[in-house]
Amino acid sequence: MSASARLLRLVSVLSARPSWTNHELAERLDVTERTVRRDIAKLRELGYGIESGAGPWGGYRLRRDSALPPLNLDDEEALAVAVALRETALTGTLGSDQAALSALLKLQGLLPRHIASRLAEFDAAVEQTPRAGEDPVSSKVLLELAGACRGEVRIGLSYRDRLDRASVREVDPYRLVRTRNRWYLVAMDVVRGQWRTFRADRVTGVERTGAPTAISDPPDAARLVAEMLTSNYPVYATVRLAVPLHRARQLVPPGAGLHEPDGPDVTVITLGGNDLDELVTRLLRLATPVRVLAPAELRDAFRARLAALLVEEPSG
Missing domain, CATH: 2.30.30 (SH3 type barrels.)
Structure with a gap:
């Protein structure tokens, strides 16, 4: 989980009940107690009123009067929020209820002139195309x-x-x-x-x-979805990339493959495809060294593709 996602999750957990011990928060977020203390300190810097009791069982409490601190965005934050809302409004990620568009219009009216100008420049330079296979969902259902x-x-x-x-x-x-x-x-x-x-x-x-x-012994939710999405292919490949886990997930999104770290700088990925040729194409597009662990037929398909690419044209 990224630091930003972890902070958002921490605020959500703190709001769920009056008090949490450090140990409970660490277990809930699947992080160390030291990470919890560091994230609590970061939230306090961001303006959240978080009280802590004395002793090992004192716990942390989110003051109800400061659960949502005053909105005070700097230039980069304002532009980031506006761009995210624009993306949501134009792609229909939350359906057709226009909530994102309404929020964007309200925010644009509050932006300083130089930020509004930068957003206008962004709008003028970007063309939006529909995303294939995307089915919008109502924000009401999501909430x-x-x-x-x-x-x-x-x-x-x-x-x-x-x-x-x-x-x-x-x-x-x-x-x-x-x-x-x-x-x-x-x-x-x-x-x-x-x-x-x-x-x-x-x-x-x-x-x-x-x-x-x-609920007891809950699964890794993201992994469960990834397993579901990659469970219906006729052909599978297991490959080894000499990149750390976070980089591997950028190259092959979690919804497109299953990732297993093999040390700090190596990741093993299992992914599926309709045939060996499709898998060869996907792996070549990664533009990073790949070691094919299985199946052997995929290694043969790689060699055949590379041989075809390296054939020299006869001189005239």
């Missing part, structure tokens, strides 16, 4: 799902599957994951007793049952 995850409450999920069959699933929501231009809900299917992934754009209704969730 309901996120609220259920945070509130740890069981829900009745009205859902339409890929064959457009309607059903109502009783689930314990755990996390929302965005990858490959889609949102996915990771939840425990109560009836089946299995962890499942649900596309948020196929959710037609969310109803809270009032019962608390019964």
Whole structure:
């Protein structure tokens, strides 16, 4: 998890109940207690009122009167927020409810003239094209799902599957994951007793049952979605890249492959494709040294492709 994502998650956790010990926060965020202390200090620098009690069980408390500090953005922050809202409004990531566009218009009216000018320059230089395969999801649905995850409450999920069959699933929501231009809900299917992934754009209704969730030993939500997305290919490859994990995830997004660190500077990736030729093309586009671990047929396909590329044309 990036530092920014971790800070956002920490604020969310602190808001969920009156007090947390350092140890509880470390377990909830899957980080060290030292990291929690450092992140608490960073949030205080950003204006969040976080109180700490004395002793090992004193805990941290987010003051309710400062859960949302006054909005005071510097130039780069204002431009970053405006660009992000513009992207959301134009791509329809949150559906057609125009919430992002409304927020963007309000923000533009508050921006200093020189920042508004920079944003205008950005607008003039950028062309927006539709993203293939992207299905917008209503921000109302996302907020309901996120609220259920945070509130740890069981829900009745009205859902339409890929064959457009309607059903109502009783689930314990755990996390929302965005990858490959889609949102996915990771939840425990109560009836089946299995962890499942649900596309948020196929959710037609969310109803809270009032019962608390019964989640134990939750999975890595992002990995579960990645496994689901890479589980239906006829051909798979396992390769070794001499790059650290964070760089490997930039080259092959989590939704396109499964990543396993092999030391601090090496990552093993499993990815799927429709045939060996497609995998060769994808791996060559990484523009970084690749060691093919399996299958052997992929190594042969690599050699054949490279031999064809290196054939010299006869001299005239």
